[in-house]
Amino acid sequence: MSSKELYQHTKQIQLNEWKTGMILFRTQALAARTHVQVELGKQVKILEGKLEEGKTKLEELHKASGSNFESTKKGFEITWESISSTFEDTAEKFKATA
Incomplete structure (x- = not known):
C-alpha cells in the first residue's frame, strides 16, 4: 500500500468513526x-x-349566593x-424547549 493509499485509508477510518459518533449523538438527541x-x-x-x-369551581361560584x-x-x-x-410553569417549560 502506498503512502497515499495509507493516508486515504486512515482518513476513511477516522471519517467512519466520526459518522458512527454522529449517529450516536443523533440517537441521544432523539x-x-x-x-x-x-x-x-x-x-x-x-x-x-x-x-x-x-x-x-367557576360553576360552583356561579351557583353560590349570599354568604355562601x-x-x-x-x-x-x-x-x-x-x-x-x-x-x-407550563409556558416556561415550552419556552425552554423552543
Missing part, C-alpha cells in the same frame, strides 16, 4: 427530544386537570392562583 416531549405532555395533562378544576358566595369565592381564588401558576 431520545432527549422524546423525553422532553413526554415531560411536556405530562405538564399539559396537569394544566388540563387544573383548567377542569377551575371550570368546576364569599366562601366559594375564596376557594375559587385559591384554585385560580394554582391555575395561573401552573400555566406560567
Whole structure:
C-alpha cells in the first residue's frame, strides 16, 4: 500500500468513526427530544386537570349566593392562583424547549 493509499485509508477510518459518533449523538438527541416531549405532555395533562378544576369551581361560584358566595369565592381564588401558576410553569417549560 502506498503512502497515499495509507493516508486515504486512515482518513476513511477516522471519517467512519466520526459518522458512527454522529449517529450516536443523533440517537441521544432523539431520545432527549422524546423525553422532553413526554415531560411536556405530562405538564399539559396537569394544566388540563387544573383548567377542569377551575371550570368546576367557576360553576360552583356561579351557583353560590349570599354568604355562601364569599366562601366559594375564596376557594375559587385559591384554585385560580394554582391555575395561573401552573400555566406560567407550563409556558416556561415550552419556552425552554423552543
